[in-house]
Amino acid sequence: MKKNKFLLLVASFLAVLFIAPTHANADTVNVYFFRSSTCPHCQAAQEFFSELQEDEEYKDLFVVKDFEVSSVKNSNLMTDAAEIMGDTASGVPYIVIGDQSFVGYSSSSDEEIKTAIKETYENESFVDPLAELMTDFDSGSDDGLIIVGILVAVIAVVGVGLFFARKDTEKIEKSIASEEKKEEEKNAEVKEEAVKEEKTAVKKNTSKKTTTKKNNNTTKKTAATKKKKKKK
Numbered sequence: 001m002k003k004n005k006f007l008l009l010v011a012s013f014l015a016v017l018f019i020a021p022t023h024a025n026a027d028t029v030n031v032y033f034f035r036s037s038t039c040p041h042c043q044a045a046q047e048f049f050s051e052l053q054e055d056e057e058y059k060d061l062f063v064v065k066d067f068e069v070s071s072v073k074n075s076n077l078m079t080d081a082a083e084i085m086g087d088t089a090s091g092v093p094y095i096v097i098g099d100q101s102f103v104g105y106s107s108s109s110d111e112e113i114k115t116a117i118k119e120t121y122e123n124e125s126f127v128d129p130l131a132e133l134m135t136d137f138d139s140g141s142d143d144g145l146i147i148v149g150i151l152v153a154v155i156a157v158v159g160v161g162l163f164f165a166r167k168d169t170e171k172i173e174k175s176i177a178s179e180e181k182k183e184e185e186k187n188a189e190v191k192e193e194a195v196k197e198e199k200t201a202v203k204k205n206t207s208k209k210t211t212t213k214k215n216n217n218t219t220k221k222t223a224a225t226k227k228k229k230k231k232k
Helices: 002-019 040-052 072-085 107-122 131-231
Strands: 029-035 062-068 094-097 100-103
Touching: 029 040, 029 072, 029 107, 040 062, 040 107, 062 072, 072 094, 072 131, 094 107, 100 107
Parallel strands: 029 062
Antiparallel strands: 029 094, 094 100
């Protein structure tokens, strides 16, 4: 019963850990950043966002949604996002902040990007134009994550089951070994008792033979004495 509860607890924990989706703070601005790892302008933009996330004035205003477009799925997502924004996804970096988009990047765009983040954050009635697209995208990602989570949970449960099965096997083996040892000790005691009985029997036979021999000698002596007396 305890083992079953433990297995259920492990499965539940892993299911929550791997399956439950995570969401960013709803009060922050989503900065959608489509990039390529081989693009120098993308690397420059990435460094800018990293520095901005350390800035006391801006660090709590936005969160970067980073998409590496080398994967077909992310590349298609950029195309769909650009279409919604009225752009042509001709290259990277491609950045969407609120209702503004930036095709390409240079340091001269820093202030425009910062202004777009602040204005979007301060606009309480703002509706993210890419929200529905990203929800559908995240749902597709979650499907894969759910499968991975389930597989991990199953593997964990099987692993724990094998662990306990091994423990039970070891317990049985120890029990068998203990019984075999007791049987060996019992056989040794029986053998030892048999040896003792054999030695006792040998001693009794030896004593009997000695007594018989003495009696025979005594009888011979008595007969010889009587014979001598007759001759006299």
